[in-house]
Amino acid sequence: MLEGYEGNLKEEDFEFIKRSDTSPNSISQFTLFEYDVRTFEIMTSPGTKRLEVIAADELQKDIRNYFLKLAL
Numbered sequence: 001m002l003e004g005y006e007g008n009l010k011e012e013d014f015e016f017i018k019r020s021d022t023s024p025n026s027i028s029q030f031t032l033f034e035y036d037v038r039t040f041e042i043m044t045s046p047g048t049k050r051l052e053v054i055a056a057d058e059l060q061k062d063i064r065n066y067f068l069k070l071a072l
Contacts, residue, residue, distance in 0.1 A: 008070060032059075032067055039064040 001009060016022060029046040034037055039059045045052040059067070 034068075039067065 003023060025050055027046055029044050031042045031044060041057050041059055043055040045054060
């Protein structure tokens with residue numbers, strides 16, 4: 001975790017993620033483009049030499065607000 005952001009991941013969630021008997025069904029990589037009144041979620045290809053856009057959507061207001069609060 002980036003220093004100062006440790007509170008964004010619960011200890012029990014971290015313990016679940018690092019267990020050897022669990023593995024993710026998929027790994028996705030997202031980037032948020034935040035503008036004054038709009039936010040876009042861009043899904044990009046993980047693990048490729050050249051970053052490729054897979055999907056892009058404008059976030060709904062409640063979801064946008066959720067991510068804005070994470071950054072505080």
